[in-house]
Amino acid sequence: MKQxxxxxxxxxxxxxxxxxREIFKVIAQPGMISFAGGNPSLDAxxxxxxxxxxxxxxxENGKQILQYGATEGYPAFxxxxxxxxxxxxxxxxxxxxxxxxxxxxxxxxxxALIDPGDVVLVENPxxxxxxxxxxxxxxxxxxxxxxxxxxLTDDLEAKIKRFxxxxxxxxxxxxxxxxxxxxxxRRQKIAELANRYHMxxxxxxxxxDLRYDGLPLPAIxxxxxxxxxxxxxxxxxxxxxxxxxxxxxxxxGVIRKCTVGKQSTDVHTxxxxxxxxxxxxxxxxxxxxxxxxxxxYGKKMRLMLNKLDEFPEGVKHTSPQxxxxxxxxxxxxxxxRKLLDLAIARKVAFVPGxxxxxxxxHENTLRLNFSNSTVDQIxxxxxxxxxxxxxxx
Amino acid sequence: MKQxxxxxxxxxxxxxxxxxREIFKVIAQPGMISFAGGNPSLDAxxxxxxxxxxxxxxxENGKQILQYGATEGYPAFxxxxxxxxxxxxxxxxxxxxxxxxxxxxxxxxxxALIDPGDVVLVENPxxxxxxxxxxxxxxxxxxxxxxxxxxLTDDLEAKIKRFxxxxxxxxxxxxxxxxxxxxxxRRQKIAELANRYHMxxxxxxxxxDLRYDGLPLPAIxxxxxxxxxxxxxxxxxxxxxxxxxxxxxxxxGVIRKCTVGKQSTDVHTxxxxxxxxxxxxxxxxxxxxxxxxxxxYGKKMRLMLNKLDEFPEGVKHTSPQxxxxxxxxxxxxxxxRKLLDLAIARKVAFVPGxxxxxxxxHENTLRLNFSNSTVDQIxxxxxxxxxxxxxxx
Numbered sequence: 001m002k003q004x005x006x007x008x009x010x011x012x013x014x015x016x017x018x019x020x021r022e023i024f025k026v027i028a029q030p031g032m033i034s035f036a037g038g039n040p041s042l043d044a045x046x047x048x049x050x051x052x053x054x055x056x057x058x059x060e061n062g063k064q065i066l067q068y069g070a071t072e073g074y075p076a077f078x079x080x081x082x083x084x085x086x087x088x089x090x091x092x093x094x095x096x097x098x099x100x101x102x103x104x105x106x107x108x109x110x111x112a113l114i115d116p117g118d119v120v121l122v123e124n125p126x127x128x129x130x131x132x133x134x135x136x137x138x139x140x141x142x143x144x145x146x147x148x149x150x151x152l153t154d155d156l157e158a159k160i161k162r163f164x165x166x167x168x169x170x171x172x173x174x175x176x177x178x179x180x181x182x183x184x185x186r187r188q189k190i191a192e193l194a195n196r197y198h199m200x201x202x203x204x205x206x207x208x209d210l211r212y213d214g215l216p217l218p219a220i221x222x223x224x225x226x227x228x229x230x231x232x233x234x235x236x237x238x239x240x241x242x243x244x245x246x247x248x249x250x251x252x253g254v255i256r257k258c259t260v261g262k263q264s265t266d267v268h269t270x271x272x273x274x275x276x277x278x279x280x281x282x283x284x285x286x287x288x289x290x291x292x293x294x295x296x297y298g299k300k301m302r303l304m305l306n307k308l309d310e311f312p313e314g315v316k317h318t319s320p321q322x323x324x325x326x327x328x329x330x331x332x333x334x335x336x337r338k339l340l341d342l343a344i345a346r347k348v349a350f351v352p353g354x355x356x357x358x359x360x361x362h363e364n365t366l367r368l369n370f371s372n373s374t375v376d377q378i379x380x381x382x383x384x385x386x387x388x389x390x391x392x393x
Numbered sequence: 394m395k396q397x398x399x400x401x402x403x404x405x406x407x408x409x410x411x412x413x414r415e416i417f418k419v420i421a422q423p424g425m426i427s428f429a430g431g432n433p434s435l436d437a438x439x440x441x442x443x444x445x446x447x448x449x450x451x452x453e454n455g456k457q458i459l460q461y462g463a464t465e466g467y468p469a470f471x472x473x474x475x476x477x478x479x480x481x482x483x484x485x486x487x488x489x490x491x492x493x494x495x496x497x498x499x500x501x502x503x504x505a506l507i508d509p510g511d512v513v514l515v516e517n518p519x520x521x522x523x524x525x526x527x528x529x530x531x532x533x534x535x536x537x538x539x540x541x542x543x544x545l546t547d548d549l550e551a552k553i554k555r556f557x558x559x560x561x562x563x564x565x566x567x568x569x570x571x572x573x574x575x576x577x578x579r580r581q582k583i584a585e586l587a588n589r590y591h592m593x594x595x596x597x598x599x600x601x602d603l604r605y606d607g608l609p610l611p612a613i614x615x616x617x618x619x620x621x622x623x624x625x626x627x628x629x630x631x632x633x634x635x636x637x638x639x640x641x642x643x644x645x646g647v648i649r650k651c652t653v654g655k656q657s658t659d660v661h662t663x664x665x666x667x668x669x670x671x672x673x674x675x676x677x678x679x680x681x682x683x684x685x686x687x688x689x690y691g692k693k694m695r696l697m698l699n700k701l702d703e704f705p706e707g708v709k710h711t712s713p714q715x716x717x718x719x720x721x722x723x724x725x726x727x728x729x730r731k732l733l734d735l736a737i738a739r740k741v742a743f744v745p746g747x748x749x750x751x752x753x754x755h756e757n758t759l760r761l762n763f764s765n766s767t768v769d770q771i772x773x774x775x776x777x778x779x780x781x782x783x784x785x786x
Contacts, residue, residue: 005591007559008650009508015653039461047455054665055448062440066633068432100493100637100659107658111529115402133657136504166400198398240459242664244493257401260408264526265500266493270663271635272447 011116011136020128020355023340027349033381035350038176038324039372044293045240049285050276057275065271071263073098074274080281085249088208089219089231095255099262100269102206102234102246106130108265109167109202109230109248110137112257119165121199123151125327125356125365127176130169130204143358144168148318150175150182153189160197167200172220174207174323177356177367181321184217191223199228200254206234206246209290211322212298227251235277237324238290243273294322300370300378301326307382308368312390324371327353330364334392337363342388348381404509404529413521413748416733420742426774428743431569431717432765437686438633442678443669450668458664464656466491467667473674478642481601482612482624488648492655493662495599495627495639499523501658502560502595502623502641503530505650512558514592516544518720518749518758520569523562523597536751537561541711543568543575546582553590560593565613567600567716570749570760574714577610584616592621593647599627599639602683604715605691620644628670630717631683636666687715693763693771694719700775701761705783717764720746723757727785730756735781741774 027034058065065074072078073096082096099105106129114120116138122131124143134141142163145155151170159165168190172182182190194201203220221231230250235243248258262268280286304326308317314331330336336352343349353365370378420427451458458467465471466489475489492498499522507513509531515524517536527534535556538548544563552558561583565575575583587594596613614624623643628636641651655661673679697719701710707724723729729745736742746758763771 006593006644006646007506009504009506011504011508012650012653037461042456042460045456045459047451047459050459050665051448051451051455054451055444058440058444058447062444063435063438064635066438066440066443066635067435068430068629068634100663103657104659111402111404113400113402115404129657129660136654136657200399236461241461241660242457242459244659244661244663251399253399257405260405261529264496264522264529266497266637266659267522267634268637270493270637270666272443272666273663 011138015132015135020351023349023351026344031347033348033373033377035348035368035370035373035381037372038369040237040241041296041371043296046289050240053276053279054272057279058272061275065275069268069271071259071268073269074271074278077274077278080278081247084281085231085233085247088233089221091222093221093231093249094227095252096247096249097255097258097262098269098274099246099248100266101236101241101244102204102232103129103133104265105232105246105248106133106202106204108258108261109254110134110139111261112254113166113200114139119163121156121159121163121165121168122358123170123175124358125177125353125362126169126358127171127204128356131358134169141358146180148180149186150180151186151190153186153193156190157193160193160199165199167202168194169202169204170220171204173205173217174210174320174325176207176323177325177351177353178327179318179320179323179325181217187218187220188223191220191225191229194228195224195226201229202232203229204232206237207323209238210294210297210324212294212301213321221250230254238286238293239277239280243276245269245273245277297371300373300375303375303378304368304370304382307378307386311386312393314393315389324369326368326370328366328368330366330389331393332364334389335363336366339366339385339388339392343385346384346388348384404531408525408528413744416742416744419737424740426741426766426770428741428761428763428766428774430765431762433630433634434689434764436689439682443633446669446672447665450672451665454668458668462661462664464652464661466662467664467671470667470671473671474640477674478624478626478640481626482614484615486614486624486642487620488645489640489642490648490651490655491662491667492639492641493659494629494634494637495597495625496522496526497658498625498639498641499526499595499597501651501654502647503527503532504654505647506559506593507532512556514549514552514556514558514561515751516563516568517751518570518746518755519562519751520564520597521749524751527562534751539573541573542579543573544579544583546579546586549583550586553586553592558592560595561587562595562597563613564597566598566610567603567713567718569600569716570718570744570746571720572711572713572716572718574610580611580613581616584613584618584622587621588617588619594622595625596622597625599630600716602631603687603690603717605687605694606714614643623647631679631686632670632673636669638662638666638670690764693766693768696768696771697761697763697775700771700779704779705786707786708782717762719761719763721759721761723759723782724786725757727782728756729759732759732781732785736778739777739781741777
C-alpha cells in the first residue's frame with residue numbers, strides 16, 4: 001500500500017504523538033540521568049509483595065479471575081475500592097468505576113461528554129497525555145490563568161461565562177508538570193462554579209498521597225453539592241503503573257455512560273490486576289508502603305530544590321510540597337530545547353516545558369522529575385544543568 | 394444534579410448498551426443453564442499454570458513489569474508475539490501491537506480511521522460489542538449479503554462501488570454469532586477487492602484455533618498484497634478472557650496511528666498480563682492446551698448440533714466446524730424473545746438473534762453457546778428448548 005493512500009480520521013489532524021517520543025528514546029541510552037519521565041522509583045515498586053499476591057489470588061480464585069468479568073468491575077475490588085474512595089474523599093461518592101489506569105478514565109469521560117468543538121478549560125501547562133486525549137476528541141482547549149498556587153477562580157468564572165465550557169480539566173494537587181497545589185478556598189470555589197454554571201469538572205488527582213510537607217487538602221469533589229465533579233484516581237504512583245489500575249468516581253449517570261463506553265473499549269479491566277490492588281486495600285498495605293515512598297521521594301525533592309537554588313540568578317522554580325515534578329523557568333533568552341541538546345550530550349535529560357503548553361511557547365521552561373533518580377544522580381545531573389545554564393547566560 | 398441537565402456526547406444517541414444487559418443479569422441467577430454468553434468453560438481456564446507463571450515473572454522481573462511500559466508493548470512479548478503472528482498467518486506481518494483484548498484493537502482501529510458518517514460494511518448478524526464500538530464512532534453500518542458460508546463477494550463488490558466504504562468488518566472463521574466459516578476462495582477475493590478499491594479490512598479472528606472438524610484455512614491477511622488487511626487476534630478464547638490480552642497486526646502506518654491513539658487510551662497494556670502470555674508462547678504451552686480445549690468443546694458442539702436436529706420440523710441451524718456458537722432459525726411465526734421469556738422461567742437462557750442484527754428484525758433467530766455448559770446442562774437445556782418450541786408451533 002502506498003501509505004499516502006490511507007486516509008486517517010480527522011481527529012488525528014492536530015495530533016502526532018511524536019513531540020516527546022524522541023526524548024524518551026534518548027533517555028533509554030545507557031548511563032543517562034533522566035529527570036524526564038514521571039516514573040516511580042524502582043525501589044518503590046513492590047515486586048515481591050505483588051508476586052505473593054498474584055500467586056495467592058490466582059491459586060484461590062483463579063477461575064473467576066481468568067473468566068470474563070463485569071465491565072462494572074471485579075466484585076471484590078469494586079467493594080473495597082468504593083470504601084477506599086469514600087475514605088480518601090471524606091464523603092459518600094455515589095458510584096465508582098475501576099478502569100485501566102486513570103488515563104482510561106479520561107478517555108471514557110471524553111467519550112461520554114465531548115463532541116467535536118466542545119470547549120474544555122485547562123490549566124496551562126498541563127499533563128501532556130490528557131491534553132492529547134482531549135485533542136483526539138476534538139475538544140477546543142481554552143487555558144485558564146494561574147498564579148503560583150494554580151487556577152485563578154476569577155478568570156475561571158470569566159472564561160465559563162464567555163465560552164460555556166463542557167468541562168474543566170484540572171490536576172489540583174502537585175500538578176503535572178508545575179508541581180503547584182490549589183488552596184482549599186479555591187477548590188471550594190471551583191466546585192461552586194461548576195454547580196452554578198453546570199460544568200463538569202474532571203478532577204485528576206493521582207499524586208494526592210505523595211505529600212512530603214504540609215497538610216492534606218480536601219478534594220474539589222468534597223465541596224461538590226450536585227454531582228458535577230468527576231474524580232479520577234490512580235494506583236500508578238502508590239503501587240505500580242505497570243498494572244494499569246485506576247478509577248473514576250462521581251455521578252451515577254456519568255459513570256453509567258462511561259461503563260457503556262468501556263464495554264466496547266476493553267470490555268473490562270483485567271481481573272487479575274483488580275484482584276491484586278484489592279488485596280492491597282483489604283490487607284491495609286498502603287499506609288506503610290506510601291510512608292516509605294514519601295520518605296524517599298521527599299528527600300529527593302528537597303535535594304533537587306536545594307540544587308535549583310544554587311542555579312544562576314534569574315532561574316526561578318516552583319516549590320512543591322509533594323508529587324513528582326518541579327517546574328523551572330530560565331531567563332527568557334535561554335531556550336530549554338537548546339539546553340536539552342547540550343544536556344543530552346552530557347547524559348542528562350528533562351522535558352522542555354513547551355511540550356506541556358496548550359499553544360506551545362514558554363520556550364524557557366522545563367519540567368524536572370526527581371522520583372526516578374538516585375541522590376547521586378540528582379547531584380551530578382543538577383550540577384551539569386547548572387553549569388550549562390551558567391554558560392548560556 | 395438533575396440528570397437531565399447533563400448533555401452527553403452525540404455519539405451515544407444511538408447507543409444505550411442495555412439491549413443484552415438485562416439478559417446477562419438474568420443469567421446470573423443460580424441454577425440457570427446459560428447458552429447466552431461467549432465464555433470459555435471454567436475447565437479451560439489454566440488457573441494453576443497462571444498462578445505459577447505470574448509468581449515466576451514477578452519474582453524474576455517484577456521491577457520492569459510493575460514500572461511504566463512502552464505503548465508499543467512489553468519488549469519480550471512484542472518479540473514472541475510477532476513470531477507467533479507470523480506463524481499463525483503463514484506470512485511476514487510488518488507490525489504488531491499488543492492491546493488490552495481484541496476489543497481494544499477494534500476501538501483503536503476505529504479511532505485511527507473512522508470519521509462520523511464513514512461507511513463500514515459488516516456481516517449481518519455480527520458481533521454486538523464491535524457493532525456498538527463502530528456506532529460510538531458514528532460509522533454508517535451497511536450490511537453485506539451472506540449465504541451459508543458467509544459474505545457473498547459479488548454483493549461485497551457492488552456495495553464497495555456504491556458506498557465507497559472506509560472499512561469492511563468481518564469475522565471469517567466460526568463467526569460470532571452465526572458460526573459460519575468463509576471458504577478460502579472468498580477470503581482471497583476479499584483481499585483482492587480491498588487492494589483494488591483501497592478499503593481497509595478489519596479481519597477479526599479470535600476463534601481460528603478452536604477448530605473441531607475440517608482443515609484450517611488461510612487468513613484473509615495471507616492473501617493481502619499491499620497491506621489493506623488489519624488482523625485482530627485474541628488470547629481470550631485460548632488462554633483467558635479475564636487477562637485482556639489481544640493484538641492488532643498489519644500495515645505499520647496504521648499500527649502507528651493505533652499506537653498514538655493508545656497512548657491516551659490506556660498508555661499501555663498491563664505488563665504483567667503481557668508477560669504471562671509471553672511465557673505461554675515461549676514455553677510452547679499453547680498447542681497442548683488448545684488440543685485439550687478443542688476435545689472438550691468439539692464434544693459439546695456435536696452434542697448440541699445433535700440435539701438441534703431433534704427439534705421440530707422447520708427449525709434450521711448452522712453447522713459450524715469450530716468456535717463457540719451455533720445460530721438457529723425458528724419457523725417465522727415464533728418470536729425468539731418470547732421463547733426466551735418462557736425458557737428463563739424454566740432456567741434456560743440464550744440470546745435472541747435480533748440483538749446481533751444491524752437493523753434489528755430476524756425475530757425468529759437465536760444464538761446458542763455450547764462452551765460454557767456441561768454435557769448434562771446441554772442435554773437438559775436443549776430438551777427444554779425443544780419442548781418449548783414444539784409447544785409454540
